[in-house]
Amino acid sequence: MxxxxxxxxxxxxxxxxxxxxxxxxxxxxxxxxxxxxxxxxxxxxxxxxxxxxxxxxxxxxxxxxNELKPMDAEQLREHAHKMVDFIADYYKNIEDFPVLSQVEPGYLQNLLPESAPLNPESLQSVLDDVQKKIFPGVTHWQSPNYFAYYPSNSSIAGFLGEMLSAAFNVIGFSWVTSPAATELEMIVLDWLAKLLKLPDDFLSSGNGGGVIQGTASEAVLVVLLAARDRALRRFGKDYLKKLVVYASDQTHSALQKACQIGGIHPENCRWLKADISTNYALSPDVLSEELSRDTARGLIPFFLCATVGTTSSTAVDPLPELGTIAKRHEMWFHVDAAYAGSACVCPEYRQYIDGVEEADSFNMNLHKWFLTNFDCSALWIKDRHALIRSLSTNPEFLKNKASEAELVVDYKDWQIPLGRRFRHLIPCLNDELRL
Incomplete structure (x- = not known):
């Protein structure tokens, strides 16, 4: 040592x-x-x-x-088999556990030492601690008895993909840092776009393309920033305080947070009332009336978010009508299909995203009905250059010949963070493996 x-x-x-x-x-x-x-x-x-x-x-x-040494290949096999056995037993018996944790706040503080251990412990000792100390505090999302939020959103193929992703441990922020990571992501997102019958504008062969974000919240944030900057280039940077966002009051709270981050004035966020008369979908008439009032006051409508499967009521906003209104007012039209988008790969449910042709961007969560481990949210955009103009940074340590020649996609310019995981191995294995 x-x-x-x-x-x-x-x-x-x-x-x-x-x-x-x-x-x-x-x-x-x-x-x-x-x-x-x-x-x-x-x-x-x-x-x-x-x-x-x-x-x-x-x-x-x-x-x-007590010399610390990395595991060799044989030790990896031994420990990995033990971990797989532990996971397999967990899934075999998962329905026997109480779904909701029964512990009180702060329970773990009394079960663990005040300081980190000075010496390494055996894997069996760690697994014993997990069984005795961690399990009581786990809410078992993958249990067949769990019905809150979006349950049972994983699969064996999914976490096998996680294993492979963790083994490579690629930080694929640009093409040159791992070409296979970038190119596989482009291919997998094109596959999914075709499954959903999205417009060709969303494919990587054109001006658009797909990218995996961590969550739908990140997807909504990056497209809001792109839309904001597009509007400011058109009207001037001093017009930020006049920009207005529109969505129903059933829209996910991620949009409100995106507006806060993007500097949109709280008074310029229109959460339009949706009620039972429209099955809690956003009414085109209500939207049109609000737009008329705002434009008469000199405000600038710039972003409309429609939802396919709202969190509280599973409402589906009328995309064809909303897309027409957005186009008339030259607004960025985003479709958040985080919840129900996965179902639309089935022909009998594809109707719920009819009208997506008018959208500037579209997202769905693979970590819901697509049985892909969290976190994995797919975003497609018609004009990737709008996203890149808002999010691109290129300091000296990131420069390389392939990027400077504009021969490749660098996903660092499509997202908020720099680093990114090799996430697309997970949906790829989900699609390829038949277990």
Whole structure:
């Protein structure tokens, strides 16, 4: 084992056979923490220089009996088989567990030590702790007896895909960081678009394309930002306070949060009342009346969100009529099909997204009815350049020849974070495996 020390960004490696003395300053509270938790640290001298800072001389001695080593291939097989057995037993008996956790808030604090363990523990010991201490605090979403939110949204093929994704551990923010990650995502999203019979404008062969976001909330946020910036390029950056968003009061709260992040004034967010007379869908007449009032006041309608399967009432907004209105007012038209979109791959349910042809963007959650592990939300957009103009950054450390030649897709410019997981292996295996 080696001691790795960072001093002023210079990394020094000290062999395990070495004895080492270093002089450095440390806050009193941190020193107390080290003394309390480390029985292998031998302090030769502690000398106070200031009331809040101590200087200490620290000696490091290696102990080979607890040397940390990575698993080799055979140990991986052994431990992975044990973990798979644990998971298989869990799924075999999942319906026997109480669906809703019965613990009180803060229960886990009394079951775990105050500090992280100093030495490694066996996998069996960890699994025993999971069984005794973690299981009581788990709400079993995959239980056949769980009916809240969006239950049973996983599959064996899905978490096999997770295993493979975790093994590669690709951070595929640009094409060059792992070409297969980018190109497979493009292909899988094109497959899904064709299954849904989305317009060709949403395919990667044109100006649009698909991208996997973590959640529908992220999808709604990025398209709202793209729509905002498109409007500001048209009207001028000083018109932000005049931009207005429209949706029904059944729309997911993610849109409200996106408006807050995007700087849309709260008074310019129109949550239009939907009632039983329309099965809680957004009424085109109510929308048109609100648009007339706003334009008469000099406000600028710029974003309309329709929902296919609202969270509270499963309402489906009338996409053809809303799309026509959005086009007339030159608004960005987004369709949030996070809940019900997956069902629309079935011909008998495709009717629920009729009218998507007029949409600028469309999202659905693969981690709901598509039996794909969370988090995996598909977003398609007709004009990917609108998204890229809003979200692209290109510092020196991200530059590469393929990107600069505009030969490839870099998904870092389609999302909020830089890093991204190899998520599309999960729906890909879901589609390929027949278990």
């Amino acid at each position: 080696k001691l790795i020390i960072g001093v002023n960004n210079n990394i020094q490696s000290i062999p395990s056979s070495s004895s080492l003395s270093i002089r450095f300053t440390i806050d009193c509270w941190l020193l107390r923490r080290i003394i309390q938790t480390s029985h292998r640290t031998q302090f030769r001298e502690v000398r106070a220089e200031k009331c809040s800072v101590l200087t200490l001389i620290y000696s490091f001695f290696d102990s080979s009996d």
